[in-house]
Amino acid sequence: MRRLARAGVAACVLVAIAFGLVQLVVSVGRLGDTAETNASANYDDREFAGGNSLVVDKRALYQARALIPEDGTYHVVAGPSVEGATELTEPYIDQYARYFLMPRRPDPEAEWIICYGCDRAGLERAAVVVWDGGNGISILEAQR
Amino acid sequence: MTVRALLGLTAFNAFLLGVGVATLAALRGWRSWGDLARCAGLAYFLGVSLFGVVLTVALIVGVPFSMASVLLIGVALSAVAFVLRAPLASWRPSLSPSREHGLGAVTFVFGVLVVVCMEALFRAGRLAGLSAWDAWAFWVPKAKAIYFFGGLDEQFFRELVNPTYPPLLPALEASAFHFMGSADVVTLHLQFWFLACGFAAAVVGLLAPRVSPILVWPFLLLVLTAPRVAGRNLDPQADFLLDYLFALAALLLALWLVEHETWLLAAACPLMAAALLTKREGLMLVGCVVMAALVASWRDRRYAWPRLGLVTAVALAAAVPWRIWFSSRELTGELPSAGALALFDNLDRAWPAFESVVMTLFDYDLWLLIVPLALAAIVLGFVAGARIVPTFALALYALVTTGLTWVLWAFTELELPFVQDEGVNPIVRLSASLVVTSAALVPLLLDAAWRGADGREDTP
Numbered sequence: 001m002r003r004l005a006r007a008g009v010a011a012c013v014l015v016a017i018a019f020g021l022v023q024l025v026v027s028v029g030r031l032g033d034t035a036e037t038n039a040s041a042n043y044d045d046r047e048f049a050g051g052n053s054l055v056v057d058k059r060a061l062y063q064a065r066a067l068i069p070e071d072g073t074y075h076v077v078a079g080p081s082v083e084g085a086t087e088l089t090e091p092y093i094d095q096y097a098r099y100f101l102m103p104r105r106p107d108p109e110a111e112w113i114i115c116y117g118c119d120r121a122g123l124e125r126a127a128v129v130v131w132d133g134g135n136g137i138s139i140l141e142a143q144r
Numbered sequence: 145m146t147v148r149a150l151l152g153l154t155a156f157n158a159f160l161l162g163v164g165v166a167t168l169a170a171l172r173g174w175r176s177w178g179d180l181a182r183c184a185g186l187a188y189f190l191g192v193s194l195f196g197v198v199l200t201v202a203l204i205v206g207v208p209f210s211m212a213s214v215l216l217i218g219v220a221l222s223a224v225a226f227v228l229r230a231p232l233a234s235w236r237p238s239l240s241p242s243r244e245h246g247l248g249a250v251t252f253v254f255g256v257l258v259v260v261c262m263e264a265l266f267r268a269g270r271l272a273g274l275s276a277w278d279a280w281a282f283w284v285p286k287a288k289a290i291y292f293f294g295g296l297d298e299q300f301f302r303e304l305v306n307p308t309y310p311p312l313l314p315a316l317e318a319s320a321f322h323f324m325g326s327a328d329v330v331t332l333h334l335q336f337w338f339l340a341c342g343f344a345a346a347v348v349g350l351l352a353p354r355v356s357p358i359l360v361w362p363f364l365l366l367v368l369t370a371p372r373v374a375g376r377n378l379d380p381q382a383d384f385l386l387d388y389l390f391a392l393a394a395l396l397l398a399l400w401l402v403e404h405e406t407w408l409l410a411a412a413c414p415l416m417a418a419a420l421l422t423k424r425e426g427l428m429l430v431g432c433v434v435m436a437a438l439v440a441s442w443r444d445r446r447y448a449w450p451r452l453g454l455v456t457a458v459a460l461a462a463a464v465p466w467r468i469w470f471s472s473r474e475l476t477g478e479l480p481s482a483g484a485l486a487l488f489d490n491l492d493r494a495w496p497a498f499e500s501v502v503m504t505l506f507d508y509d510l511w512l513l514i515v516p517l518a519l520a521a522i523v524l525g526f527v528a529g530a531r532i533v534p535t536f537a538l539a540l541y542a543l544v545t546t547g548l549t550w551v552l553w554a555f556t557e558l559e560l561p562f563v564q565d566e567g568v569n570p571i572v573r574l575s576a577s578l579v580v581t582s583a584a585l586v587p588l589l590l591d592a593a594w595r596g597a598d599g600r601e602d603t604p
Contacts, residue, residue, distance in 0.1 A: 005528035005593045009359075012517050012524070012590060016362035019512055020369060024257055027374040031264035038271040046330060049273025050280045095305070099285045102327075103292035105299060 051096045054088035056116075060137045061100050064114055067130060067139060070103050073110035082117035082136040090117065113140040149324040149331040156323035157188070157338045159218055164191025166222035167414075170229045171407040175239035182352055185345025189392055190411060192342070193418035194221055195319075196312040197462050200421050203315055204465045209294045211322045235406040251352075254361030261368050262341055269333035269378040276379040280329075281305050283381045287317035288327050296469070307475040310466050312421040313382040329380070336378045336385075343388040344368065347584050350395055359587040359594075363517070367583035372510040372576065382423045383573045387580040389419040390429045394540060395584035397437045401448070401532050402598045413455045417462035424478055425551075429577055430459065432543040440536035480554040487554055496560040497552035501545055504575045511579045518582040521589035530592035537585050541578060548574050 038046070044058050055061065068074050076094040093116045098106055113127055117136045120127075127140035164187035165180070171190075174180040180187075198217050207213055274280045282305040289300035290311070301307055320335050321327045344364060351360045367373060377384045393415040400408035416433070419426040434456050441448035470478075487494070505515045518541065525534030552558055552571060592598050 001527055001529070002596055005524045005596065008520065008524040008527070009590045009594045012520055012586075013358060013362055015513060016366050016517060020362050020366040021257075023369040023371075023512060024261060024365060027369040027371070028260060028264040030371075031268040031374060034272075035264075035267035035270070038268065038273070041271070041273065046271060046273040050275045050277060095281055098300075098304070099280045099288070102285060102288045102300075106303070 048100075051100065054086055054092050054096060056082050056084045056086075056089060057133045057135055057137050060114065060116070060131070060133050060139065061097065063131045063139055064097070064101055064104075064112070068101070068104050068112045072112060073105045073107035074101065074112040074114055075106060075108055075110040076114045076116060077118035077123065079115075079117040079119055079136075081119070084135065085117060111142050113142055115140055146328075146331075149326065149328045150334070152323040152325055153320055153331055153334055153338070156320050157335075157342075159215075159323070160191035160195055161188045162191065163195050163218050163221050163225075164188050166225040167191065167194055168411075170225040170232050171235060171410050173236050173239060179239070182349045185342050185347070185349045186392070186411065188338075188342040189346050189388065190414060192316070192339070193389065193414035196316050197414060197417045197421055199315045199319065200310065200312045201462065201465050203290065203296050203311060204469045206295065209290050209315075209318065214319045214322055232410075235410060237405050237407060248357060250357040250361060254357070254365060257365055258344060258361070258368065261365065261374070262337070262344070265340065265374065265378065266334065266337050269337050271330060272333045272378060274329045274332075274380065276376075276381055278305075279380045282309070283313060284317065284329055284332070286311060286314035287321065290314055290318035291321045291327055298473075302473065302475065306477060308470045308477045309382070309424060310421040310426070310463070312418060313385055317380065332380050333378045336380060339385055339388060340368070340377050343392070343580075346392055347395065350392075350399065351584070351587050354399070355587045355591040356594075359590045363514075363586045364583050366512060366517075367514060367580060370511050370514060370579065372572065373579070383576060384580070386419055386422045386426055386429070387577045389415045389422060390426075390433065390577050391581040391584045393419065393430070394433050394436075394581050395588070397433060398440075398533055398536050398585060398588055401437060401440050401444075401536055404447070406451075409451055409455055413458050416456070416459035420459060420463035421466060425574060425577075427463070428547045428551075429544065430456075432540060432547055435543055436536050436539035439539040440532050480556065487550070490553065490556055493553045493556065493560060494549070498545075498549045500552055500560055500571055501548045501575065504571050505545070505578060510572060511575075514579050514582045514586075518578075518586050518589070521586045521593065524593035525589045528593040528596040530589075530596060530598045532598040533585075533588050533592045537589055540581070540585075544578050 045052060048055055048058055064074065074097070076097045078090045078093050080090060082089060094106070097114060113123065115123075115138045120129075120138070120140070123140075126143040128143065129138050130141050131139040161184065165184075167190045168174070168183055168187040172183070174183060195218055198221060199214070202213065202217060203209060274284060285300065285304055289297045293300070296311060301311075317332060317335065320332060324331055347364055348360060393412045396408045396412040396415065399405075400412070416430045419430050434452060437452055438445075438449060441452070504510065518537070522534050522537050522541070525537070548571060551574065552560060558570070
């Protein structure tokens with residue numbers, strides 16, 4: 001039994017070495033590809049990363065960062081009227097904005113409204129357009 | 145993504161290593177600088193665990209989070225470890241010169257290969273954007289909230305997805321932001337590179353004096369290069385941190401079962417506590433590792449069980465404040481919506497759940513042959529006449545498989561059968577725990593199989 005066990009140990013080690021060496025080559029190649037892709041991405045794409053699958057116009061969130069003070073609040077109102085929206089845009093844009101715009105806080109009563117395909121006329125409060133991307137996305141400042 | 149951020153992150157990890165070295169000095173000590181270098185991986189994870197647990201508890205009780213509080217906690221932990229050196233002297237092993245394998249050809253060659261792998265991983269993570277959904281949806285936002293607002297901000301911790309997930313990782317990430325000088329979510333990926341390096345070093349360091357290097361390095365390389373591990377272990381989310389903590393706790397307990405050195409059990413305690421505060425699955429995994437240790441120590445139960453019970457109680461105690469925090473705010477999501485024991489209302493899910501877990505664990509495209517090799521190593525251990533380590537490993541693999549099956553069975557919102565889309569079914573992420581643990585346990589099992597006995601008695 002001892003010999004059998006030792007033969008089994010040797011077999012396990014040989015399998016691990018063989019597959020480990022082959023996979024090392026494969027993994028290093030894949031990681032190299034990933035590194036190249038990451039290095040070739042522009043600053044915006046790298047910063048948005050996961051948001052690229054749902055953010056239609058990066059300028060809007062950059063504008064929001066510029067316009068809304070860090071201790072300010074905002075409210076994302078999403079709707080279907082965004083040109084080029086993906087199926088992820090409407091349900092998840094508020095989540096992404098929360099990550100991207102922090103330390104600004106989301107607040108339903110906020111002074112700043114990020115209209116992402118919303119019906120501006122249907123907003124509960126009167127607001128003036130501060131920035132308009134022309135694709136259904138705009139930033140509004142609510143009137144007090 | 146600046147050099148300043150890189151240097152800051154390196155300083156943060158050196159800081160964690162410093163806390164860990166102080167802890168190691170209290171628990172074990174070292175016989176030489178070479179011995180300390182060998183234990184550096186374990187020391188690093190002791191630092192990550194202790195600092196993470198204490199920082200998390202501090203945040204829960206309302207200590208304001210800042211660079212000063214981060215530094216203060218690290219210094220305080222080191223000071224406490226220094227003070228405890230004398231009272232804990234009886235725990236420390238006598239560090240007489242032991243069987244050292246030195247830097248032989250195997251260690252040199254495979255060490256170089258692992259370095260090649262880690263270098264490729266570093267390059268891949270250096271400029272990585274935050275793409276993983278869970279990372280930007282809640283793990284990193286929680287870290288940003290702690291960093292920007294100086295604590296567990298009520299609004300964000302209530303509104304973000306999975307509000308009951310424990311905050312140890314976000315707290316560590318927020319500390320890393322302070323050292324980097326900004327909430328740099330690109331450079332943050334490299335924090336997970338440090339963790340991967342620390343894990344590899346800890347496994348090698350713990351096994352080097354006990355197991356032949358030809359048994360240690362190939363399996364470590366196999367795990368590090370497995371497609372899923374190499375492809376996702378830099379994602380800034382808690383999965384792989386939990387896996388590393390679980391794997392190292394399992395290894396320390398396995399060694400303690402054989403060697404009965406108190407410091408091994410004591411070192412497992414902060415790792416288990418940190419696992420409990422890293423993800424909600426930590427409770428299941430810690431339960432499994434403790435149960436497996438209880439089973440494997442059946443013959444020795446009068447000695448082992450009270451000690452295991454004490455260490456488990458201490459680890460669980462560290463997780464209580466977080467449960468009080470989220471329960472007092474009526475946050476939910478810890479248990480299946482139908483209740484933890486509503487399994488019998490969904491009997492039709494039991495077999496597909498089990499099938500999904502097994503299929504995932506044996507999926508070559510995810511994990512290569514790691515789990516089949518681990519099972520072979522368990523069988524070989526039994527065949528050769530070893531008992532403790534194979535029993536521990538068998539119980540651990542069986543219990544975790546059962547636990548993963550329960551997750552898929554009980555959380556009825558998860559679709560079955562298994563698919564690789566994590567948003568639909570998290571089993572791929574969860575099954576990594578056993579795969580990563582294999583890097584630590586398989587060499588020990590094969591060593592036991594080769595010698596026909598469980599362990600050596602001269603290797604503290």
